[in-house]
Amino acid sequence: MAAGRILALVDCNTFYASCEKVFVPSLRNRAVVVLSNNDGCVIARSAEAKAMGIPMGKPAFECHELFRRHDVAVFSSNYTLYGDLSARVMKTLARFTPNLEIYSIDEAFLDLTGMPGDVAGYSRHIRETVVRWTGIPVSIGLGPTKTLAKVANKLAKKDPALEGVLDFGTCPDPDALLERVNVEDVWGIGRRYAAMLERHGVTNARQFRDLPRDFVRKRMTVGGLHTLLELRGIPCIDLETIAPAKKSVAASRSFGKPVVHIEEMREALAVYVTRAAERMRAGRLVANGVTVWVQTNTFIAGEPQYANSAFGALPMATAHTAEILTVALQVLDRIFRKGYRYKKAGVMLSGLESFGCRQLSLLEPATLANPKGERLMAVLDKTNARWGRDTLRFAACGIKQDWKMKQAMRSPHYTTSWLELPVVKT
DNA sequence: TCTGGGGTCCTAGGACCC
């Protein structure tokens, strides 16, 4: 282990809610919540909304009264906007160090080892720059391991006196800090493990850190052991500055209303294949197989339930929407049962390879390779990038799309569509 | 009426081979 390693975890504060505030000054001090796809449940809350006691994950239909009473601004999720603002934040962070791992849409690890001067002061400078350039406030946790940087970040968010930055490595009493963190808030310990640990009297991060290694290895496998060691300051999880190759690409949605007929299910599948294939081509990937799954609404007691999935191999690795859809529809025929009200369906593309080194068919390369199809996809992607998603699309996706998810309160695509640019009044 | 979506990793167990 390198002596004196210093990692920073930069995490955007209430990211989706902050994104919604960037272009709407009147929301600055107002409670904002963002709903999941289909306007299902609460997935992000601004600080004001948290203070009102609006819980994470609560179904939206149970919150309407609360929203009305507190004049909460409610938004459908707008991933196009969040993705674009995320890219701006990451680009800003990359100016401070080349050793950066983009961990999720709203988090990045930075290696600040060897930075001259005061790392906490430098972190405050990073923080000020990000909010000034992007409008997104962030918190920064510092520590010798990723897990401790995560812990420090959590505490930095909790305590306003810290002004968004906490260095675990230089704090005088680390045990006291760890005791303030619930064990289920430790990175790598989820609900199930937290419940198990609680049965053994372990409720905070300090108690977990001091458990015997064998106990943790046996009950929480090797991942749990890594978490334990990282809390002790021993690095087990590396910084991944180069994103590892994707192994699968999935697209799935809940329906806005139940789907009963296979014709509608085929349309939905066509849309999901379209989305997944787009992402494959953007990453210069091809898939060897496709899994299709369908599911009824498990929340409705007393209604007949059915869920199934099946896999179909593609004749040759491809990212061509129509080639994948052909197989996906055959797979659907195998698992679709009449007489159910379907709530959800999805596709997953697997066996991914990079387009440049894909395995060609040994037997009939000439008939299976499809250069015309590749050119068609290129034109499709280019057109849609210029004129907007689905400007050009397959007829199989349908026209009415009655089953489409609900998104009644979506904000504009402020930064990615010429038609939806914010307007400044003087 | 209304309950998200997209991923990864680890382990156990079965099939199959020598």
Next chain:
DNA sequence: TCTGGGGTCCTAGGACCC
């Protein structure tokens, strides 16, 4: 025909992350 050990590959299920 029976026996045992060791290895690999695949899948399903469970855990986690954001």
